[in-house]
Amino acid sequence: MSNNKYKSLLTNTLIFGIGTFGSKLLVYFMLPLYTSALTTAEYGITDLITQTANLLLPLASLGITSSIVRFGLDKAYRNNTVFSTALAAVAVGFTALLMFWPLLDSIKGITGYTLLIYAYVLTSSLRSVCAIFVRSIHKVKLFAYDGMQSTLLTILFTMLFLLKLDMGITGYVLAIVVADFCSVVFLFFTARLWEYVDLTSISRDITGQMLRYCLPLIPASLFWWVTNVSDRYMVTYMIDETANGLYSVSYKIPTLINLLSSIFMEAWHMSAISEKDSPQRSAFFTKVFNAYSALLFCAGGFLTLTCRFFMRYLVADSYFIAWKYIPVLILATVFCCFCNFLNSVYVVERKSTLSLLTVMAGALANVVMNFIFIPSMGVMGAGIATMLSYLVVFALRIYTTRSMIRLQINYLHMGINTAIILLQAVLMILQVPYNLLWSALLFVVLGLLNLRTLLAAVRDMLLSRKKY
Numbered sequence: 001m002s003n004n005k006y007k008s009l010l011t012n013t014l015i016f017g018i019g020t021f022g023s024k025l026l027v028y029f030m031l032p033l034y035t036s037a038l039t040t041a042e043y044g045i046t047d048l049i050t051q052t053a054n055l056l057l058p059l060a061s062l063g064i065t066s067s068i069v070r071f072g073l074d075k076a077y078r079n080n081t082v083f084s085t086a087l088a089a090v091a092v093g094f095t096a097l098l099m100f101w102p103l104l105d106s107i108k109g110i111t112g113y114t115l116l117i118y119a120y121v122l123t124s125s126l127r128s129v130c131a132i133f134v135r136s137i138h139k140v141k142l143f144a145y146d147g148m149q150s151t152l153l154t155i156l157f158t159m160l161f162l163l164k165l166d167m168g169i170t171g172y173v174l175a176i177v178v179a180d181f182c183s184v185v186f187l188f189f190t191a192r193l194w195e196y197v198d199l200t201s202i203s204r205d206i207t208g209q210m211l212r213y214c215l216p217l218i219p220a221s222l223f224w225w226v227t228n229v230s231d232r233y234m235v236t237y238m239i240d241e242t243a244n245g246l247y248s249v250s251y252k253i254p255t256l257i258n259l260l261s262s263i264f265m266e267a268w269h270m271s272a273i274s275e276k277d278s279p280q281r282s283a284f285f286t287k288v289f290n291a292y293s294a295l296l297f298c299a300g301g302f303l304t305l306t307c308r309f310f311m312r313y314l315v316a317d318s319y320f321i322a323w324k325y326i327p328v329l330i331l332a333t334v335f336c337c338f339c340n341f342l343n344s345v346y347v348v349e350r351k352s353t354l355s356l357l358t359v360m361a362g363a364l365a366n367v368v369m370n371f372i373f374i375p376s377m378g379v380m381g382a383g384i385a386t387m388l389s390y391l392v393v394f395a396l397r398i399y400t401t402r403s404m405i406r407l408q409i410n411y412l413h414m415g416i417n418t419a420i421i422l423l424q425a426v427l428m429i430l431q432v433p434y435n436l437l438w439s440a441l442l443f444v445v446l447g448l449l450n451l452r453t454l455l456a457a458v459r460d461m462l463l464s465r466k467k468y
Contacts, residue, residue: 053124094121247379358396
């Protein structure tokens with residue numbers, strides 16, 4: 001095992017962080033604009049449009065973006081073959097997807113926006129292929145720069161279409177489409193991607209390997225979407241668009257945790273695949289997971305404590321009531337991130353079928369619990385159903401990855417951390433007297449519990465840098 005494995009992971013994480021976190025953070029400062037320019041019902045519709053498009057993305061690309069990561073980082077495969085195969089897959093998948101146009105146009109809430117959805121899907125698919133391929137050929141700085149630039153363009157186009165041109169829902173989505181298109185053009189010329197386009201390099205053998213790996217991930221992505229998003233459709237149908245608008249806004253704060261996690265996971269996949277043949281990879285995975293979970297628990301506790309403050313200054317007054325759904329969604333997001341980490345084991349081992357089966361179980365649990373909880377608990381029931389479904393997926397992935405990589409997880413420690421954040425959530429939601437004080441004290445306890453693990457991670461990285 002290379003001595004600089006921790007240094008490489010830290011360096012890539014910092015690069016992705018500089019290019020992603022700062023720019024994505026700007027989106028949160030745009031929330032006052034979004035929530036003032038759009039009513040709660042309109043915001044609910046924009047959420048349905050973008051989430052529907054995200055549902056269609058793996059279908060439009062045949063899930064090939066997952067194969068780009070796995071095969072592009074593997075030195076056994078030629079880069080031009082991987083990239084050309086990915087582009088061909090998008091062409092085939094998007095063409096086939098056009099047959100579903102009448103079906104999409106009949107869905108409540110998004111009728112009349114089908115063309116916009118298809119434009120979103122096409123530009124997003126092409127951007128994903130280009131950006132992920134750039135990352136797989138180790139142009140991580142360019143990948144990070146593109147992420148920052150794309151976010152800034154999205155903000156600028158949003159201001160133009162919403163404020164200047166007053167285009168409402170269409171303007172909100174069109175800003176994303178135009179920014180993605182600009183990103184494709186930028187990457188294609190900056191990274192000289194045309195040099196990797198060679199249709200004659202596409203072989204039946206490599207295409208078969210890539211499709212066998214990624215095709216099971218298409219239904220996995222669909223079921224993951226069900227776990228993540230189906231509650232918003234069910235809230236819309238079982239309550240109304242306004243309720244979904246509030247619920248969608250409440251997701252914005254927990255998404256900060258997802259953002260933190262996604263930055264790390266982009267770097268982690270590169271390290272995990274690079275260390276796939278190391279005899280000490282179980283120890284490596286365990287140390288990284290322990291530090292990762294400690295950081296997530298601390299982030300979750302902090303956001304639970306401060307969620308009302310963020311909502312007070314980030315959204316219009318009519319949206320503020322959505323804060324009460326945030327604490328439950330924060331805990332749900334933390335376990336979602338744990339599930340994503342364990343999925344990296346499937347990526348390394350090419351066990352995409354297990355990824356499908358575990359997320360299928362979570363999706364089924366989510367739908368069933370939504371039907372049970374939403375009628376009796378309203379929007380809060382959707383949040384609880386989401387949290388419990390992620391726990392189901394986490395438990396299944398812990399069990400199924402044991403035979404691949406033996407992670408030494410301290411379940412008692414995880415249980416205590418979870419209980420502390422859950423207690424914070426209850427105190428905040430029930431508005432117990434002095435709830436902010438009690439929540440702050442619990443956050444301090446949370447920090448002390450995880451301090452040793454975080455310091456150990458820093459020590460490993462510093463020692464690795466000295467060895468390097």
